[in-house]
Amino acid sequence: MRVLIVESDPNLGWLWKRHLERFGAEVVHVRDQDGAVAILEREEIDVIVLDLVLAEGSAIAVADYAAYRRPQARVVFVTNTSFFSDGSIFRHIPNACAFLPSATRPEDLAAVVEHYGSIG
Template identity: 65%
Template structure:
């Protein structure tokens, strides 16, 4: 299964990447909207782990582009803010399947990837 991690903080993205790779996933990283869109323009992802607050660009634009380009891809949103904490993210992104705090342990994130990725 292919996983795209879109996370502005390289150290957090690497933590998740290493853990998911140990679980057998093919993982790519992007740090901005432009990086994520460039990747999704030429390749696919089954699951996208997407930080809701990117330093460069919009997470909702990434989710929207993924929905258009790869309609079967699911998005797991992560954040360290209270923005969308009411669950309204599911009204804004049709491909959203989960909403987690950024501090979620990597093994729990991997379990969510497995669950929503069908493995």
């Protein structure tokens, strides 16, 4: 399973990456929209772990590009805000499959990614 993490906080991205690798995933971590688009242009990705609030660029743009370029990729959104907490993200982003708080335990995030990465 190939996973792309798009997370501006390098420490959080590294923590998630390490846990996903323990589950046997091949993981790439980038910190912004440009990095995510570059990976999606050239690599097959099964699951994208995408912080809804990026320091540079737009998470929505990344999800839209993924829907076009890698339509099979499922997006697990994470956030530390209450934006979209009503679940409306699933109406706006067709490839969204989960919406979790950034504070979710890394092993729980890894289990969600493993689940969605095995579907399809």
